[in-house]
Amino acid sequence: MYSIIGLLSDNGKVTEGKVIFDGQDISPSQFKSKKEYEAALEKLRGNSMAMIFQDPMTFLNPILKIGTQLIEPILNHTNCTKAEAREKALELMEKVGIPSAEKRIDQYPFEFSGGMRQRIVIAIALANNPKLIIADEPTTALDVTIQAQVLELIDELKKSSNSAIIMISHDLGVVAKLCDRIAIMYGGKIVEIGTDKDIFYDPKHPYTKGLLNCIANPEDDDDKELEPIAGSPPDLLNPPKGCPFVDRCSEAMRICKDVEPEVSTFSDTHQCACWLLHSKAVKE
């Protein structure tokens, strides 16, 4: 995700491919210099493209007032005065459900709890009505009841604004609650993509099936033993030549080891990269 918004650290590089955002090509190769690329993305980030980070404890600057941090993106990307920006900030704080915003706006991050800080982070992301919000595990650092509050908030915002959301999560429960379409990633590749119903009710890739089998669904009756996926994720320094999942897949064939799987299409929405599903695969 950091590749899309140009936040890769110095040793990371986009080697190939394109990122097209709102009709505009923003892949690094499109720009003459790194400086130009940075300048172009600077205009987008925090404006029409915003990010919600995982850890609300480290995202906020501890020595700046909440208000200052909320006003910054508004001042940077619009022509309004400080007083107007403050008005807007107060509005945002109310929108994300922070009580007595008037008082809270002049407080520092340490005076906020984890759930409240995450609300501030969301408010900052919403500041300029972004077209796209990238939420990187926004509730992982929170307690369950607080997580429920924040999920409810994101769900409401999704319905009330016209923003698209890319939600990054390892929690299938969170994904099931919020997402319309889901892409399953493994070893740096998207192995399956589909609507929520495609993925949860008709999974195709052995990894997707494995993931769904190894979580305890409290709605099911107990006693059913969990089916873990054997082994552990591949070493990305020496990735397998063929399918990244080959070493942990119980149905792996010879071709899987050597050749990267082709993408099979099941419907307009549902695609999966696995040799087992290839039209020429021999079915037992």
Added chain:
Amino acid sequence: MSEKPILSVRNLKTYFDVTKGLFAKKQIVKAVDDVSFDVMPNETFGLVGESGCGKTTLGRTIVKLYEPHSGSIEFEGHDIAKLKGKELNRFRKDMQMIFQDPYASLNPRMTVGEIIKEPMIIHNIYNTDEEREERVVELLKIVGLKPDHIRRYPAEFSGGQRQRIGIARALAVDPKFIVCDEPISALDVSIQAQVINLLEQIQKEMGLSYLFIAHDLSMVKHISDKIGVMYLGHMVEMGDSNDVYHRPLHPYTTALLSAIPIPDPDIAKGKGRIVLEGEIPSPINPPSGCPFSTRCPKATERCHLEMPKPIQVGNRIVACMLYEK
């Protein structure tokens, strides 16, 4: 009840003095406040609650990593709450602990063999080093590692494998009771199931009892026979795990259950949730009366004044005014 509990905790209190400065007003955190429960042989007791509710403190007090303030911890009929030194060590052999963070709980400068051997040496279990080494190899096989891993260092293993080393170390002294403090929360989803299955299999083979501490309700329900729900240092509800899950009595349990994200889009998207207002109060200044009264949708005036006592409802114990007559 014919069977005797292996562990029986009564009115346990663990307090921490958090007074800052020499002349400041004394401040006490009641991390565990008046908790009672039993664990039967061969049973898994699940302990759930949000961060700061005292579940880890409770687990650590039971294995005496913290000194209890008052109350009793009876292990096989002996009260160990007041024991110290050598007498306590006898019981330490029977009670082991698996820690949350497999990256912090293994000494990076010891080999896997040394780590697993250490408890055997402390408790003087085998006479010779060969015998110990033999046992280590056996344990490595039980937890699904290879015998030649014995000379390697923790840094060479993944999180799941490290947790297996932690489990082997806990098993090294043939304990009867293991406190598992969030053993899977630091692991990847696909690895969590491996560790859960391993714990279940070991329990079946060795007849162990577990106190399983976690905030992940779905996993706790899966592995536990009984569940205790904690809030701000108090046990608010306790009972059979399926029973508690399907018919929660305490309003907090109900809210906690409704907050679990269900991995099924139809249920998750259609689910009417009970979203709790507000946050967990500070344990330094807990609310008067019922600890949950500040967030409870059903709280009455009495809840803000009086502390509810644990009462038996069917085969359940619940501490809530709604059920008091």
